[in-house]
Amino acid sequence: MNHAFKRLSALLVMLAPAGITLAQSDSVIDLAAVSDASLTSAADELDPLKKSFNNLYYSLRNQGGMSDKDRPTVTLLRERFSSFNETNPEHQKGLMYELQLALWLKDDPRIDQLYEGLMMLNPDEATLGLSWADYFFQKADYSRADRAYDRLVNLYPENTEIRLTHSRQLKERNLYARAITILQRYEFDFGEFPEAAVLLSDALFADHRFEEAISVLESIPDDVSDQERPFKDAAEALLVDMRQYLEYWQQEQEIRAREEEANDLPRAEIITTRGLIVVELFENEAPNTVANFIALSEEKFYAGTRFHNVLPNLLAQAGDPNSKPGATGILGDGTPGYYIRDEHFAENHRKHFAGSLAMAKSPIPNTAGCQFYFTHTPLPMFNGKNTVFGRILSGLNTARLLQQDDRIEVINIVRKRDHDYIPEKIPLSAGPTRIELNSKTSDFIDPGDKQNKQE
Numbered sequence: 001m002n003h004a005f006k007r008l009s010a011l012l013v014m015l016a017p018a019g020i021t022l023a024q025s026d027s028v029i030d031l032a033a034v035s036d037a038s039l040t041s042a043a044d045e046l047d048p049l050k051k052s053f054n055n056l057y058y059s060l061r062n063q064g065g066m067s068d069k070d071r072p073t074v075t076l077l078r079e080r081f082s083s084f085n086e087t088n089p090e091h092q093k094g095l096m097y098e099l100q101l102a103l104w105l106k107d108d109p110r111i112d113q114l115y116e117g118l119m120m121l122n123p124d125e126a127t128l129g130l131s132w133a134d135y136f137f138q139k140a141d142y143s144r145a146d147r148a149y150d151r152l153v154n155l156y157p158e159n160t161e162i163r164l165t166h167s168r169q170l171k172e173r174n175l176y177a178r179a180i181t182i183l184q185r186y187e188f189d190f191g192e193f194p195e196a197a198v199l200l201s202d203a204l205f206a207d208h209r210f211e212e213a214i215s216v217l218e219s220i221p222d223d224v225s226d227q228e229r230p231f232k233d234a235a236e237a238l239l240v241d242m243r244q245y246l247e248y249w250q251q252e253q254e255i256r257a258r259e260e261e262a263n264d265l266p267r268a269e270i271i272t273t274r275g276l277i278v279v280e281l282f283e284n285e286a287p288n289t290v291a292n293f294i295a296l297s298e299e300k301f302y303a304g305t306r307f308h309n310v311l312p313n314l315l316a317q318a319g320d321p322n323s324k325p326g327a328t329g330i331l332g333d334g335t336p337g338y339y340i341r342d343e344h345f346a347e348n349h350r351k352h353f354a355g356s357l358a359m360a361k362s363p364i365p366n367t368a369g370c371q372f373y374f375t376h377t378p379l380p381m382f383n384g385k386n387t388v389f390g391r392i393l394s395g396l397n398t399a400r401l402l403q404q405d406d407r408i409e410v411i412n413i414v415r416k417r418d419h420d421y422i423p424e425k426i427p428l429s430a431g432p433t434r435i436e437l438n439s440k441t442s443d444f445i446d447p448g449d450k451q452n453k454q455e
Helices: 003-018 037-062 068-087 092-105 108-121 126-138 142-155 160-172 176-186 194-206 210-218 226-262 287-298 396-401 450-454
Strands: 267-272 275-281 309-311 315-318 356-359 372-375 388-394 408-415 436-438 443-445
Touching (some): 037 068, 037 092, 068 092, 108 126, 108 142, 126 160, 142 160, 160 176, 160 194, 176 194, 194 210, 194 226, 210 226, 275 396, 287 408, 388 396
Antiparallel strands (some): 267 275, 267 408, 275 388, 309 315, 315 372, 356 388, 436 443
């Protein structure tokens, strides 16, 4: 592979994930530097197109990006490059120019074709294909991204980076089972690729396969290279939580067996725009929190609220009345007009597993009210800090697919014990405290706290 195409590949890797949006970059895209010495016969035909492209590029960059009025000009130039490429199908530079124009126009079908064409000309260049898949992943066009990865796996069956990158992205989408399949099928050497072990153990952990997750991390040898040492160190830290969770899971299984035998815990159907989620409520360990949730649900308090805080691999948070259509309050500040007492201090408090239902609150004690969250995976950092008051019986995949601004249509209580559910309430003190999750520290913080802001 010639040096010119190495530069072309690096350019694609840099540009494609960013969506080729001029307003996001101040650098000049040096496409003119890409040469095809073996195809100089097309140079005379390409040269005026190249000049038109460069003039267009500088014009759009100077005005801060492409607007609707520029679309006809960009489309016309793209069509001229397309005509050139039909006549010169092996001219890499022509394909590259048209690819950038297609990216500006967000013409995804043509983008697919151009990437395919470039890959056919350079079958040994897996990095080019990775930029293709990553472009659609960054756009959240996951069906196209997955098709690109399927194509790449067929083209490069021994390429580890393709499988690692795809597994990372599946994990970011909470698709743990698919990540497990890819990582186990390839049979990585964890000494050479300890990152694969960490990814696999994370996915197994999310699937409550704790013994397997521990075994995978323990299989990473001690003598990894200095470059891979951070993954080995991360594995050692993860093992602490995973071994503890194996014990928690055994305890949880015993509790669930008793609950199944009694078969009398309250249940609710949470109907969302993404689908149905059925939950069972832990009245035995969190009776007041459950009473509060049932009371609010029966008042239709949650109808129309949105999932306003969704963090992949962590949780999906909802229940803020300020997220309803027409609400004027600050998102994250919403309460039902009172607080309830924390119930996570009791010795029998339930832990955060995948599919747990828990109350969101500020760091100040007894500031939960109406906001709650579903967990995507076990969250050890929240144990003893937030009250877990239920778990998903069916619909975990739906909860994991929830996106920002998905809506709760209604919550229906479908089973209760034979008594009234009237929560004990605490009056609001100095007004509502925003409930927000810091994804870096994985802890609820008060955005007004100066110390947290400094951190």
